[in-house]
Amino acid sequence: MADNPLAVAQREFAGASTFGKYNFQFHWALCEVIEKHKNNKEYALLIEYHEDVVIADSLDAKLAKFEFYQVKNQGATFTPAALTKRKKGTNEALKNSVLGKLLSSCINTEYEDRITKIGLVSSSGFNLKVDKDLKLDVLKVGDIAEIDLAKLTENINAELGIDILPEHLQFIVPEIQLKNQEDYVLSQFARLVESLFPGALCNPVNIYRSVVDEMGRIGRIEYDYKDWVRLIAKKSLTSTEVHKVLSQHSSHPCVDDLKSDFDDLANDLGWKSKKKRTFKGKLALLALRRAGFMSALDIEITDLFKQSNIKVDENNYDDDSTYIEALLQQANDDGLCAKVSNQDELLIEVVYCLLKV
Secondary structure (H helix, E strand, O other): OOOOOOOOOOOOOOHHHHHHHHHHHHHHHHHHHHHHHHOOOOOOEEEOOOEEEEEEEEOOOOOEEEEEEEEEOOOOOOOOOHHHHOOOHHHHHHHHHEEEEEEEEHOOOOOHEEEEEEEEOOOOOOOEEEEEOOOOOOEHHEOHHHHHHHHHHHHHHHHHHOOOOOOOOEEEEOOOOOHHHHHHHHHHHHHHHHOOOOOOOEEEHHHHHHHHHHHHHHHHHOOOEEHHHHHHHHHHHHHHHHHHHHOOOOEEEHHHHHHHHHHHHHHHHOOOHHHHEEEEEHHHHHHHHHHOOOOHHHHHHHHHHHHHHHHHHHHHHHOOHHHHHHHHHHHHHHHHHHHHOOHHHHHHHHHHHHHHO
């Protein structure tokens, strides 16, 4: 099992226990992963784990790099003073400032060198002086005017002992607004399906509900996980899972063609209607899932089954039934049963590759 690179004690768990209050936080996070999904990027979204939102760019523990975000939805815009203001906590001890808390989650940690972006997201924006008076929705450290940058750096140095603000720190004004945020995310899901499967029909409401329900579940989990696989399974929303949801609630002409080809094959095989119906549903779901977005695992499995199928010459068989049996036997001989859960899934992969070639 791979070690979890983020397996250090979390600084607080309050976010997970009050997760229900933060609709804006996970709606913003959904918009981020929708954009990544649109660009066929692999990801794992973590809610309330070290920070409000953490996004890994790979499902492989050895390759994964991370984006850390703190998401705020307050009425007032953030000034340099507000960003670095420290309130008193118990025993008169000073608490971290907003910016200090975010940086303390990232800087001088075991995983610091694997963080590619540190983002502070504010629905009300930022009152920071910018060079050339530009109006930017994403402010990088290099965009901030010297007078405000000096204030931020001085205060953060006093709080955390950091001499220079990290170059990958960003101050982000989101496109999504507090008003009608659910409708905004629904429209983004509809656009995502159209981008992935041009001409497809989808039910964005069901897609939204399925994904948001899963985010609610992972956001309330307060456990740490030493093992990366368990972290991904228990505490993250992955690109693979999102794509499955998109596929379940969408239909596409290319899948209809595959269904038609399968009907002909199933008739030749003499399959009964119940077996045919069950198999066709699973085959259609697999085909749609791979129509717009192929994960690294999908690509690997598809290539392996194609290579296996090529080894069997169709001309050596008198009918489809014996040909399919030969393809199945070859797949087993090639050890491909280890890539799927059972023999039924093995048959689905064999037929999928046969009909898609």
